Amino acid sequence: MLESKLTQLQNLFSQMERALIAYSGGIDSTLVAKIAYDTLGDRALAITAVSPSLLPEDLEEAKIQAQTIGIPHELVITQEMENPNYTANPVNRCYFCKSELHDTLKPLALKKGYPYVVDGVNADDLQDYRPGIQAAKERGARSPLAEVGMSKVEVRQLSQELGLPWWNKPAQPCLSSRFPYGEEITVAKLQRVGRAEIYLRQLGYQNLRVRSQEDTAKIELPPEIIKEFVVNIDLSLLVAQFQGYGFMYVTLDLEGYRSGKLNQVIPELGRELNLR
CATH class of the missing domain: 3.30.70 (Alpha-Beta Plaits)
Known part of the structure; x- marks a missing residue:
C-alpha cells in the first residue's frame, strides 16, 4: 500500500514536470520536497515563508533538511502580521495566513516558470478544522499527499523508509x-x-x-x-x-x-x- 502511494506521488510529479513546494520544514512538506526532488531534480524548488510565527530554530532545521535532500531552497518574507484579519485571531485565522502565503507563492512560481504550487497537506488534515486548506485551494495549490490518501502515520513510515533522519520529528505548527x-x-x-x-x-x-x-x-x-x-x-x-x-x-x-x-x-x- 505504501509503495503504491509512493509510485502515485512520483507519477504525479512527473506529470507536473516543474513544481514549487510550499516548504515549512515540517515532516509533511519535507517528504513532498524529497519526492519532488527525487522525481524532478532541479525542476523542483522549495520555498520557505519567513515571518514572526516561525521559530528561527525551525527555519535553520528547514535549511539543513533541504540541503540534506539536495533540493534548491529559497526564502520569502510574508506579511500576515500586517493583516488585522489575521492578528485579531478569529477562528479562521489560518485562512488569512495561507491566503498571504499563496498570494506570495503563486506569482513567484509563475515568474520562475513553475506551473504548480504544492503543499504538505495530508489526508488526515482534511478531517480537522483547517480553514487554510480552503485558502490554498482557492489559489490553485495542490496537495499531493492528500490526493493519494496518505495519512500522517504513513507520512512518517515512508519518511523512515526513505532514510529521512527526521521521520519522527514532532509537529511544529506556527x-x-x-x-x-x-x-x-x-x-x-x-x-x-x-x-x-x-x-x-x-x-x-x-x-x-x-x-x-x-x-x-x-x-x-x-x-x-x-x-x-x-x-x-x-x-x-x-x-x-x-x-x-x-x-x-x-x-x-x-x-x-x-x-x-x-x-x-x-x-x-x-x-x-x-x-x-
Whole structure:
C-alpha cells in the first residue's frame, strides 16, 4: 500500500514536470520536497515563508533538511502580521495566513516558470478544522499527499523508509496556534512563546506546546511524562525563566498535550462547513 502511494506521488510529479513546494520544514512538506526532488531534480524548488510565527530554530532545521535532500531552497518574507484579519485571531485565522502565503507563492512560481504550487497537506488534515486548506485551494495549490490518501502515520513510515533522519520529528505548527481564538496576536507575544518553547526543548522536551493566554503560560506535555517533569525540573527556575520572557503566571496542563486542542471551542457546525 505504501509503495503504491509512493509510485502515485512520483507519477504525479512527473506529470507536473516543474513544481514549487510550499516548504515549512515540517515532516509533511519535507517528504513532498524529497519526492519532488527525487522525481524532478532541479525542476523542483522549495520555498520557505519567513515571518514572526516561525521559530528561527525551525527555519535553520528547514535549511539543513533541504540541503540534506539536495533540493534548491529559497526564502520569502510574508506579511500576515500586517493583516488585522489575521492578528485579531478569529477562528479562521489560518485562512488569512495561507491566503498571504499563496498570494506570495503563486506569482513567484509563475515568474520562475513553475506551473504548480504544492503543499504538505495530508489526508488526515482534511478531517480537522483547517480553514487554510480552503485558502490554498482557492489559489490553485495542490496537495499531493492528500490526493493519494496518505495519512500522517504513513507520512512518517515512508519518511523512515526513505532514510529521512527526521521521520519522527514532532509537529511544529506556527506559533500563532498557541493563542486562544479572539486574543490579539503580536510579534512580542509570538517571541515570548517561542523563547519559552526553545527553553523547554533545551531541557530535553521536544513534543510540547506552550499555550499563551494574556499573561499566563500553560505548558502542555505528553501525559506520560508530566509526573517525571514535575519531579525532575527545577520549577522555581523555570517560572523565573518564563517570567523573564514576559509571562506573569506559569501553569501545567494536567490533561497533557493534544494537537489542535484549542479547536475544541469551535462549534461542530463550523467544522462541518469547513469540510464541505
